Amino acid sequence: MEDMSKASLQVVYDGPALQSHEMEVRDLAPALLALGELFEEANATLNDGRTKLSVSVKGSFKTGSFGIDLGVTQSLIQQAQDLFAGSPVTAAANLIALLGFTSLTTRGVFQLIKWVRNRDITKVEILSDGVVRVFCDQEHFDTEEKVLALFRNWKLRKAFQDVVHKPLQRPGVDYFAVREPDGDFVAASETEAENFIAPEQEEERLDESERVASLQLVNIAFRDENKWRFHDGASTFYASIVDPSFLSMIESGDLRFGKGDILRVRLKEIKTLVGDQLKAEHQVLEVLDHRRSGTQLKLPIQHPD
Structure with missing residues (x-):
């Protein structure tokens, strides 16, 4: 028997080219695959193989743009549950928050990437209660250690690039936005898209x-x-x-x-x-x-x- 953790997400691409609520398959398919890989990498980074996660397309909704509903389903493997009973597992809804795909947080990976703006990180300070302070010269950004762990995952960063930057390079596609159902959107514009380009691998x-x-x-x-x-x-x-x-x-x-x-x-x-x-x-x-x-x-x- 497996314990299930479920969450939902709405993803929108907006711009003049999408007013008919249609998006080319060659643009959508890689973005959907990258969304799946993004969540899989986040799950693997934070839960270390103790859970299985899948992302599925649930349907579409109308917003004057192109949107899709995603379902994120996470199952805790029974053997892992028994073995790691004292070790907390990051649930699907928490993964969404840590990735920054909710307006309830201002310090997820999404927000950290936008703040860094491809600048060099000059220092990271470990504070108390799982909080870290990231410096770019004299500016700083406080976030969770888990967020920083996700930010450092190159495959996850590459997935972010394919979800945000790549689709926004298409003419007439100006915005990427994401939210939990009934929540406010968090978004990136075409001018911010280059911030999501993954760094070169070391x-x-x-x-x-x-x-x-x-x-x-x-x-x-x-x-x-x-x-x-x-x-x-x-x-x-x-x-x-x-x-x-x-x-x-x-x-x-x-x-x-x-x-x-x-x-x-x-x-x-x-x-x-x-x-x-x-x-x-x-x-x-x-x-x-x-x-x-x-x-x-x-x-x-x-x-x-």
């Missing part, structure tokens, strides 16, 4: 290593930072050629290559974490040997004395 260098490797040529490129495609017997990857002597010999025409040639090289691998994605970059530091493909079979040939 790149963290994890480690780097060098080794001697034999690589088979798959494709050669003399553009895009001289990134050649190689196969090492297990996988295919791109590597930048940064050996100046080797590149000079190529430019002079002293070297010729063909698909399947083998290069013995000093290979550098750099692993970085971008958001939650692990990435690997390869660089050929030095080419030690070049072996042409189609090598003749070896035979025990004896030469005369």
Whole structure:
């Protein structure tokens, strides 16, 4: 048996292009998917897998614009309920408030994004009772620690971008607004939309290593930072050629290559974490040997004395 938590939300896009109460599917579908991901990320961040959440379209309403009704349904997994009996779960209605999708709060994620306006956050102070103070130079904004945790979630910020900024880039779509039933709207205008662009994901260098490797040529490129495609017997990857002597010999025409040639090289691998994605970059530091493909079979040939 599961405990259920439900809440409703009304979302409106407004502007001259929407006076017929219609919105193109290619604009609406990504926005709806992003709304679902926004709530899923918020739920995952604050409830850590203890609840399941779904967002469904309940119907439409007329406001002289284009609007949709959403239902947010959250279920507490019984096993998690037993295991975390002493740990409070953030319910669906509270998620809406923390995201700032209600006029009853002035310090949700929605309001924090509008206040920051893509400025650099210079300091965060931890106050009492779960309150934090966010500084942009001399200005500050007080909010909850939970709101700050959501604000720092890059996937959630990207979802906000797709819900607010992207639709408002369409000609004639000027406003995004959201509210709980019978509540007042909280809104963002076309001029405020750029504040919702997600920041670039931070790149963290994890480690780097060098080794001697034999690589088979798959494709050669003399553009895009001289990134050649190689196969090492297990996988295919791109590597930048940064050996100046080797590149000079190529430019002079002293070297010729063909698909399947083998290069013995000093290979550098750099692993970085971008958001939650692990990435690997390869660089050929030095080419030690070049072996042409189609090598003749070896035979025990004896030469005369």
